[in-house]
Amino acid sequence: MLFNTVIPVLALVAGLADAAGGQGQRKGGGGFQQSSAVAASSVAASSVASVASVASVASVASSAAVATASSTGGNGGGNALALDPNNVQTGSQSTGLDATAEPGQSASLTDDANFINFCTGKTLTNGLQVKGGSCNGIVMGDIPANTKMVSAVMIGPKDGDIVAPSPQNITFSVQIANLQAGSFTNPDDTYYAAPQALSSSGVIIGHTHITVQSLGNSLFPTTPLDPTVFSFFKGINDAGNGNGLLSATLSGGLPPGNYRVCTMTSASNHQPVLMPVAQRGAQDDCARFIVSATNAGTNLFTSNSAAGGNAGNGNAASSAVSEAATSAVAATSAAAAQSTGTATAGNTGNTGKGGRFGGQKGGQRFGRPRKFSAREWVA
Ligand SMILES: *[C@@H]1O[C@H](CO)[C@@H](O)[C@H](O)[C@H]1NC(C)=O
Numbered sequence: 001m002l003f004n005t006v007i008p009v010l011a012l013v014a015g016l017a018d019a020a021g022g023q024g025q026r027k028g029g030g031g032f033q034q035s036s037a038v039a040a041s042s043v044a045a046s047s048v049a050s051v052a053s054v055a056s057v058a059s060v061a062s063s064a065a066v067a068t069a070s071s072t073g074g075n076g077g078g079n080a081l082a083l084d085p086n087n088v089q090t091g092s093q094s095t096g097l098d099a100t101a102e103p104g105q106s107a108s109l110t111d112d113a114n115f116i117n118f119c120t121g122k123t124l125t126n127g128l129q130v131k132g133g134s135c136n137g138i139v140m141g142d143i144p145a146n147t148k149m150v151s152a153v154m155i156g157p158k159d160g161d162i163v164a165p166s167p168q169n170i171t172f173s174v175q176i177a178n179l180q181a182g183s184f185t186n187p188d189d190t191y192y193a194a195p196q197a198l199s200s201s202g203v204i205i206g207h208t209h210i211t212v213q214s215l216g217n218s219l220f221p222t223t224p225l226d227p228t229v230f231s232f233f234k235g236i237n238d239a240g241n242g243n244g245l246l247s248a249t250l251s252g253g254l255p256p257g258n259y260r261v262c263t264m265t266s267a268s269n270h271q272p273v274l275m276p277v278a279q280r281g282a283q284d285d286c287a288r289f290i291v292s293a294t295n296a297g298t299n300l301f302t303s304n305s306a307a308g309g310n311a312g313n314g315n316a317a318s319s320a321v322s323e324a325a326t327s328a329v330a331a332t333s334a335a336a337a338q339s340t341g342t343a344t345a346g347n348t349g350n351t352g353k354g355g356r357f358g359g360q361k362g363g364q365r366f367g368r369p370r371k372f373s374a375r376e377w378v379a
Pocket of ligand 1: 169249250251252
């Protein structure tokens with residue numbers, strides 16, 4: 001895979017960061033937070049509470065009243081606060097540790113009434129982004145067919161793009177399939193407050209977000225990033241170009257450094273999109289990019305990248321980086337990376353992924369008019 005084959009680039013990147021980004025990066029830790037840090041709450045809100053709390057199914061009506069008092073959806077039947085027997089999911093009544101179970105599988109929690117009182121005695125999410133964690137009793141909702149699963153790919157910045165630093169704006173663009181974009185509810189008081197819903201064509205109605213984090217001194221850190229710390233976060237509240245291309249502009253850009261941009265695609269009420277099957281490709285995408293005045297506008301992985309020097313012509317056994325780095329047999333020494341600027345010998349590198357990254361669209365990143373607004377606030 002790509003990142004296993006670009007070790008020379010790593011050294012190059014480190015060099016870039018040292019030369020141009022070290023100071024700026026540190027500076028950016030505080031100065032470039034574009035919005036308040038609530039990103040972590042979605043994780044906490046979805047955490048499963050203790051088993052003990054599931055036990056009581058009694059007093060359905062009274063407890064349900066607490067959880068659904070403000071619901072207008074109703075559950076059918078004679079009592080809007082009661083579970084319609086037709087909606088009981090018997091699949092929730094067994095632990096799953098039956099004949100089909102594989103060794104090591106965990107027992108599922110069980111409930112005879114769809115866990116409608118799962119949150120009894122706990123802090124209810126209640127439409128809020130509860131930083132300390134909470135329990136959400138809202139049903140998951142409509143799930144698309146497996147032919148309508150969300151799939152995203154970052155268009156820009158792409159992996160290996162070198163982007164000009166502040167004050168240059170950065171526009172993040174993602175192409176998303178199977179999302180009716182542009183729908184988002186008030187994140188202040190309807191967070192996770194309604195189920196996922198589908199459009200008439202069967203795709204999830206929702207929106208996506210762009211989240212950017214500093215990777216520190218390495219483009220490929222091995223320590224997971226702190227999700228409460230991010231350099232940029234923006235929800236995209238429009239439908240983009242109507243064909244799944246969504247964009248958000250970071251006004252003023254970023255200080256030099258190594259970054260990861262990811263999409264986080266959500267239903268209207270901000271819950272991560274739910275898919276019909278477990279075994280699938282990811283719904284979101286990430287890309288690692290560099291902010292540097294040096295070689296801005298080029299890409300580490302393309303043959304015309306100034307960062308790669310002439311390395312695109314180098315064969316894999318030589319000291320080339322660029323395209324060669326994206327072939328499976330790229331040189332792996334740091335020395336190789338340091339010599340990329342002058343590497344010219346050897347056979348033409350395998351275009352491999354370099355070809356994929358080679359950007360017919362890359363040139364549009366800074367040139368395309370940005371007519372799409374994106375909200376500044378989080379979620
Ligand atoms: C940067 O983005 C802001 C907000 O989108 C815009 O007003 C400004 O004109 C942009 N600056 C440049 C140089 O494109």
